[in-house]
Amino acid sequence: MNKFPYKLSLDYRKLQELLDEGFKIVCVFDGKICIGSRKDERYIFSIEGLCYYDFPSNCANMTFAKTIEKHKVKFILPSKIANIFNIHFKVKIHSKEEQKKIVTLLREAGFYEFKNEFRNPNKAYGITVGRASFTVIYFEDVFSDSLNSELSMEEVLKIRFK
Secondary structure: OOOOOOOEEOOHHHHHHHHHOOOOEEEEEOOEEEEEEEEOOEEEEEEOOEEEEEEEOOOOOOOHHHHHHHOOOEEEOOOOEOOOOOOEEEEEOOOHHHHHHHHHHHHHHOOEEEOOOOOOOOOOOEEEEEOOEEEEEOOHHHHHHOOOOEEOHHHHHHOEOO
16 A cells, blocks of 8 residues: 555645645646646646646636546645745845844754855845755845745744744
């Protein structure tokens, strides 16, 4: 008997919600492993970056659930615990206290801090996070140029790392 270390779901409302929120979800579609995502007004299921199946978000005359069920789609429910190697974001800092909270949270979660050579000891602008490391950013233009999604302070403090 094969045991999977994760749970496969048939909760198509949850799948649609996750796709609509911009998540990429690992799915089993017609027995093939693929990545489900939403781009503009289409749901796309791709294998190795190539489109395997896609359909409009309004699903013509069918509901999302009926369309997906027809293809026997199962998907891996995302974990509520973040994997520090696969998490990327940036967060704006407004005070020394906020900086200390975020830095402490990230260090306790196991992130490595890359020391910024171009420090301004008076004012940090934000923090960028990616691939189990983080850097305190001291310049607005450097922070703005980061391609990571920006999270609010509250969103970052709600992330469960362990």
